[in-house]
Amino acid sequence: MLHHILDWYNYWVIALLMLVGIYGMMAKKNLLKKLMGMNILQVGVILFWLTMSPKLGATIPVFDPALGTPIKAVDYANPVPQALMLTAIVVGIATTGVALALLIRIHRRYGTLEEDEILEKMR
Amino acid sequence: MKWSALIGLVFAGALMVYSSPELPPFGASNTPPDTHVSPRYIEKGPEETGAENQVTGVIVDYRGFDTLFETSVIMIAGLATALILWGDHRERDP
Amino acid sequence: MTGVYDSAIVRFAARVQAPLLQMYALYVLLHGDFSPGGGFQAGAALAGSFLIPRIAVGMEKGKRVMTTPRATVCAVCGVIVYGGTGLLCLILGGHYFLDYSALEHLPWPMPHGGPTRAIGSLIVEIGVAMTVMGVMITLFDDLLQEAGSGL
Numbered sequence: 214m215l216h217h218i219l220d221w222y223n224y225w226v227i228a229l230l231m232l233v234g235i236y237g238m239m240a241k242k243n244l245l246k247k248l249m250g251m252n253i254l255q256v257g258v259i260l261f262w263l264t265m266s267p268k269l270g271a272t273i274p275v276f277d278p279a280l281g282t283p284i285k286a287v288d289y290a291n292p293v294p295q296a297l298m299l300t301a302i303v304v305g306i307a308t309t310g311v312a313l314a315l316l317i318r319i320h321r322r323y324g325t326l327e328e329d330e331i332l333e334k335m336r
Numbered sequence: 337m338k339w340s341a342l343i344g345l346v347f348a349g350a351l352m353v354y355s356s357p358e359l360p361p362f363g364a365s366n367t368p369p370d371t372h373v374s375p376r377y378i379e380k381g382p383e384e385t386g387a388e389n390q391v392t393g394v395i396v397d398y399r400g401f402d403t404l405f406e407t408s409v410i411m412i413a414g415l416a417t418a419l420i421l422w423g424d425h426r427e428r429d430p
Numbered sequence: 431m432t433g434v435y436d437s438a439i440v441r442f443a444a445r446v447q448a449p450l451l452q453m454y455a456l457y458v459l460l461h462g463d464f465s466p467g468g469g470f471q472a473g474a475a476l477a478g479s480f481l482i483p484r485i486a487v488g489m490e491k492g493k494r495v496m497t498t499p500r501a502t503v504c505a506v507c508g509v510i511v512y513g514g515t516g517l518l519c520l521i522l523g524g525h526y527f528l529d530y531s532a533l534e535h536l537p538w539p540m541p542h543g544g545p546t547r548a549i550g551s552l553i554v555e556i557g558v559a560m561t562v563m564g565v566m567i568t569l570f571d572d573l574l575q576e577a578g579s580g581l
Contacts, residue, residue, distance in 0.1 A: 220361035286375035307413030386544030414565035
């Protein structure tokens with residue numbers, strides 16, 4: 214039973230993060246809270262990729278001279294998901310920045326950030 | 337809206353937890369991400385790219401084209417933010 | 431003299447910390463090949479070193495060295511440096527875009543094999559750091575424009 218939990222607990226934590234993010238996007242009425250829900254969902258997806266990279270008994274993917282010159286792939290963690298997720302993190306920052314700028318314009322125009330009040334004022 | 341969202345998401349979460357043993361266990365080394373291309377990047381990385389940090393070697397040398405367009409995406413996002421707010425600034429006090 | 435914190439201790443601490451943070455960011459950038467680091471992390475730390483004066487001294491006086499148009503121009507120049515290196519490698523006889531082994535054909539003597547590719551990746555990372563720094567400063571300035579002279 215403990216073996217079963219220890220092998221797969223990382224996927225349960227990531228499922229919890231993604232569900233919190235989707236709940237925030239669906240059920241909250243404030244536009245800023247929806248945006249933060251999207252950010253939490255993004256963090257969950259990035260963590261899901263990153264939990265595929267470590268290996269038991271392996272070190273970080275920087276060449277260590279103490280481990281011998283013919284490099285064996287089983288000694289080092291997988292660098293490819295980490296490299297791909299660097300891109301994803303920075304794209305997330307860019308998306309959040311543009312979305313915050315749009316929220317500032319909406320607030321100046323309508324005076325509020327609640328979704329139902331904005332829909333009423335738009336009719 | 338809140339209760340129906342909560343029930344639907346709890347059901348989706350239970351489905352995810354029930355199907356998680358299909359995924360590779362934490363820390364295994366014969367998973368699909370670890371077998372096709374990344375052993376070659378780890379073994380030949382320091383001598384081909386000259387970088388002892390294999391992550392830097394992957395993002396700048398083996399996958400350098402991805403990083404070029406990702407950098408341009410960051411630049412476009414910064415310019416878009418500046419244009420959205422600068423237009424409003426000129427509209428409000430001419 | 432108007433900042434969020436109207437205190438001499440905060441102003442002195444900012445004056446000591448901003449250059450140290452810049453030195454640390456340059457260290458992380460140049461050691462990107464040998465230890466964890468690289469262009470993105472160094473760009474974020476460089477942006478932090480330019481944002482410390484804006485918080486400590488106020489928005490008008492803190493913008494004196496790195497104004498918002500300068501930061502935006504810096505961001506665009508970073509992408510030009512990156513793309514320019516790729517074009518340079520194509521012109522010098524490489525087989526594809528960003529083929530750093532073509533940098534051996536430069537007029538001055540260059541090492542053969544691995545270290546030449548390390549030099550090419552260093553130039554490219556400088557471009558990435560410039561872009562990330564410029565965009566972070568631009569985002570901070572534009573999103574806090576409305577706060578005015580209170581911040």
